[in-house]
Structures are given as C-alpha cells and as structure tokens.
Amino acid sequence: MATTQRYDVKDMALAAEGVRRIEWADRQMPVLAAIRERFERERPLDGYRVSACLHVTTETANLMRTLKAGGADVVICASNPLSTQDDVAAALVDAYGISTFAIKGEDNDTYYQHLEAAIDHRPHITMDDGADVIGILHSTRREQLGDVIAGTEETTTGVIRLRALERDGKLGFPVVAVNEARTKHLFDNRYGTGQSTIDGIIRATNVLLAGRVLVVVGYGWCGRGVAMRAKGMGAHVIVTEVDPMKAIEAVMDGFPVMPMEEAAKVGDILVTATGDKSVISKRHFELLKDGAILANTGHFNVEIEIPALRALATGTRVAREFVEEFTLADGRRVYLLADGRLVNLSAAEGHPAQVMDMSFANQALSAEYVVANGATLERKVYVVPKDIDDEIARLKLATMGVKIDQLTEEQAKYLASWDEGT
CATH class of the missing domain: 3.40.50.1480 (Adenosylhomocysteinase-like)
Structure with missing residues (x-):
C-alpha cells in the first residue's frame, strides 16, 4: 500500500x-x-x-x-x-x-x-x-x-x-x-529464553550439546530456562551465581555450582544471563579452554568484557556467520557469538x-x-x-483446551477466614 x-x-x-x-x-x-x-x-x-x-x-x-x-x-x-x-x-x-x-x-x-x-x-x-x-x-x-x-x-x-x-x-x-x-517471567523468561537461546547457539555454531560442558552464568528465570533446556539436550550443565538463594536453588535442581574462575577452566560453552556487566572478564579469558564458545542472552552486550578479549587477541576472523574467532597469544582460540548480543534474537528468531x-x-x-x-x-x-x-x-x-477447577463458595470462605481451625 x-x-x-x-x-x-x-x-x-x-x-x-x-x-x-x-x-x-x-x-x-x-x-x-x-x-x-x-x-x-x-x-x-x-x-x-x-x-x-x-x-x-x-x-x-x-x-x-x-x-x-x-x-x-x-x-x-x-x-x-x-x-x-x-x-x-x-x-x-x-x-x-x-x-x-x-x-x-x-x-x-x-x-x-x-x-x-x-x-x-x-x-x-x-x-x-x-x-x-x-x-x-x-x-x-x-x-x-x-x-x-x-x-x-x-x-x-x-x-x-x-x-x-x-x-x-x-x-x-x-x-x-x-x-x-x-x-x-515464569514463561517468557524461562521457557522462551531457554528454548530460543539454545536455538541461537545451535544455529550459529551447529555444535552438538550432548556431552558438552555448558556453563550458565546467572540462575534467574532466564538462566533456569537455559539450564533446563541444555540439560534436556544432554549437556553437562554448571551454574555460577552471586546470589546465595539462587545458588542453593540451582544445587537443589541438580546442577553443580561453582565460582566463575573454576567454571571457566572446564566450560565448552559459556552463556551469560545476569543483566550485569563483565561477568566473564579478562581473568576468565585467561583460563578458558581452547575452542571455548561464549554467548550472551542478557539484554546488553556488556556481560562479556569484549574490549578485554579484543586486547588479548593476536588475531581475529569470522569463522561462521555470527561467530567471531579470537586467537590468543598462547594459540588458544575462543569463539564469541553475535558480538556478545542476545544470541537468541541475533542468530535465531527469538x-x-x-x-x-x-x-x-x-x-x-x-x-x-x-x-x-x-x-x-x-x-x-x-x-x-x-x-x-x-x-x-x-x-x-x-x-489450549485446558480446564481447571473453581473454588466452591465454602472453600473460598474458608480461605478468607481466620476463625475456623482444624
């Protein structure tokens, strides 16, 4: 028109x-x-x-x-x-x-x-x-x-x-x-981010998640979703956290929890989901395995300290669409997805x-x-x-065709009262 x-x-x-x-x-x-x-x-x-x-x-x-x-x-x-x-x-x-x-x-x-x-x-x-x-x-x-x-x-x-x-x-x-x-947040952040983040990582890299160590940085609703979906695809999921309540929840959900310095040494794929800056930083880049993949599913591309990664690199190249390869001084290669922006929307459809x-x-x-x-x-x-x-x-x-029960008048009255005991 x-x-x-x-x-x-x-x-x-x-x-x-x-x-x-x-x-x-x-x-x-x-x-x-x-x-x-x-x-x-x-x-x-x-x-x-x-x-x-x-x-x-x-x-x-x-x-x-x-x-x-x-x-x-x-x-x-x-x-x-x-x-x-x-x-x-x-x-x-x-x-x-x-x-x-x-x-x-x-x-x-x-x-x-x-x-x-x-x-x-x-x-x-x-x-x-x-x-x-x-x-x-x-x-x-x-x-x-x-x-x-x-x-x-x-x-x-x-x-x-x-x-x-x-x-x-x-x-x-x-x-x-x-x-x-x-x-x-119960559905978009958990089920939406969980599925679409994994979708973005796979579309960008075509890597197999089964058997890989995938580090989820932050166990809020988005991190929970990523951890759940990655586990379902056979990844060995590790969680890092700063919040003791979220950390203990991750432990109770069956995930190993450790500091970022330890997780950086063993992670094949590291995914940030915190909303904060520099949660993967220079000191972590120095510990990464050869071939480690870095992705972000938080809103801004500040969660991975990209300027520090560029400063450490002796060379860079585009390995695939949405995949940048950084060669470090000791020969290790690190891969950054979608310039550290939301991988689910940058490399996939959200x-x-x-x-x-x-x-x-x-x-x-x-x-x-x-x-x-x-x-x-x-x-x-x-x-x-x-x-x-x-x-x-x-x-x-x-x-969805799902029906649920409704409270009876007696049940609603009971829940609203204080004077009816056991």
Whole structure:
C-alpha cells in the first residue's frame, strides 16, 4: 500500500514475506488476537501516541497491530541493533501503516537516531525493552517528561534501571514492569529464553550439546530456562551465581555450582544471563579452554568484557556467520557469538510466538490500564495488576483446551477466614 509514514527500514521489497511470517505468528498468539478483537470494538487507546522500543520481530508486529486496533498512534524502533527482522520492519510500514525505525545490524549512531525518531513522536505512553527510550527522556529530552502518562518495561535489565531511577527519586512518570508479571517471567523468561537461546547457539555454531560442558552464568528465570533446556539436550550443565538463594536453588535442581574462575577452566560453552556487566572478564579469558564458545542472552552486550578479549587477541576472523574467532597469544582460540548480543534474537528468531502471546498480552493490557488509571498512579515502578495477570493465564488455558477447577463458595470462605481451625 502507499504510505506517507516516516520510516527507516532496510528494504521495502521484503514486506510481502514479512506479512506472511507475521500472519503465521498471529496463528500462534490467540490471546493477543482476542485482545485485538476487543480493542477494535472498544478503542481504549484512541488519541494516545505510543513510542515502542522493542525487538522488531513477527510477534512484536502483532502487538503493534493490537495497539493500533485500540486506536493508538504507534511508532516503533529496535531495542537492539541485531534483533530486527528486516522483512517484518518493512511489513509494519507497508502493510500495517506503522512508522518503523529498525535495520538489522545498524551501527551505534543509527541505533540512537532511531531512538530519537521514536521520541520525536512525543509519546503519551512509552513501551521499552531495556529502558533506552526512558533513559533518553530522563537525560537529554527531559522537556517531554510531562507529556508521558506512563510507560511499560519488558525485560529484567530495564526494570533494574527503572528501580534505580525510582530509588533515587528521579523517575519522571509511572512505569508498569511487564517483566514482573507471572505470566511473563515464569514463561517468557524461562521457557522462551531457554528454548530460543539454545536455538541461537545451535544455529550459529551447529555444535552438538550432548556431552558438552555448558556453563550458565546467572540462575534467574532466564538462566533456569537455559539450564533446563541444555540439560534436556544432554549437556553437562554448571551454574555460577552471586546470589546465595539462587545458588542453593540451582544445587537443589541438580546442577553443580561453582565460582566463575573454576567454571571457566572446564566450560565448552559459556552463556551469560545476569543483566550485569563483565561477568566473564579478562581473568576468565585467561583460563578458558581452547575452542571455548561464549554467548550472551542478557539484554546488553556488556556481560562479556569484549574490549578485554579484543586486547588479548593476536588475531581475529569470522569463522561462521555470527561467530567471531579470537586467537590468543598462547594459540588458544575462543569463539564469541553475535558480538556478545542476545544470541537468541541475533542468530535465531527469538522466543516462540506461543510464549510471546502472554508477554505481549501483558503489554497491551498494561497500556489500556495506564490510560484508564494514569492520573492516579505515582511516579513509581508498578507490577502488572493481578487481575490482568490472572485473566491472561485464564485466556491462555482456554486457548489450549485446558480446564481447571473453581473454588466452591465454602472453600473460598474458608480461605478468607481466620476463625475456623482444624
């Protein structure tokens, strides 16, 4: 279709393929589809501008379609330079009339130009995956803070940043931490990240996991998922942690837990999932086995100290697409996947649509929630309201054909009382 939308995508000729893939994902996202049908009738977002900074994938495209169906004026940019699917970006502009600024492999300057383009939209609602839009609004574009009713945040790394802003009393508007919804972190982070991270590693390297030692750095919900899936494929999984509660959980789940200095000596594949920086650093590179593979599934490419690895290397080359080989002074070779960026979105397609169905249902319903309640919300980080979380779980079960029991009136009364003993 002809469009007057502002955009910056790789190739508009890719749009038809993008539409086919978006439609395929939509068939796996019945909860979001049901919300979109209701949004088309009720138009709860009419008149509101939304600036989204998310991974531009088929699943995200269906979220953008849902927001637009609800009446929102939507602009989207990429939340990671390597996570864009170029055919999807073209389809969003050409087929769905949504301004899109995203090119897979864009350089740092282009990445930030795209962020600025999304902020130029003067959003009433921000929708972040990593808090980059919110970060710019709170630094160089503070004059726009008053325009924003509220924001939403998709990922752990972004929530960490936002809680720091709140703690320092500097958060300029309320934000709903979609990442903290149970229907998000229990499923997206565990099952989605678990499967898609392994998918990215295998697509990039074509290595056999069975029999390999795979080190999971960080045992949060994402790390749990990676460990579970790697174990299921026959890998010998080791966990490293700094949190004693998570460490003991990993032990109880049957995984050896050790310091990074010990794990670095024995790991064939090391996967970071912490949200922190330099968790694999220079001192660890010096201990790695010849042929060790490094991958990251955290949001930013700071978890592996890449500048230190480059400084140690006597030579580098591209071994395969998304695989860079570093030769060290003693002849050992170390392989870095996808420049240390999210391997599941850089070298693969990200989470399965069935998982993102719940995560993006949370985004859509949270946008509706902040429009309805923004005037009463304080400048704080909020969790997704329990009734939204429960409704998404209920809808998902229904689409899967799963039925569950309901409390009887007597049972509900018993659970709410204190005066009935044994």
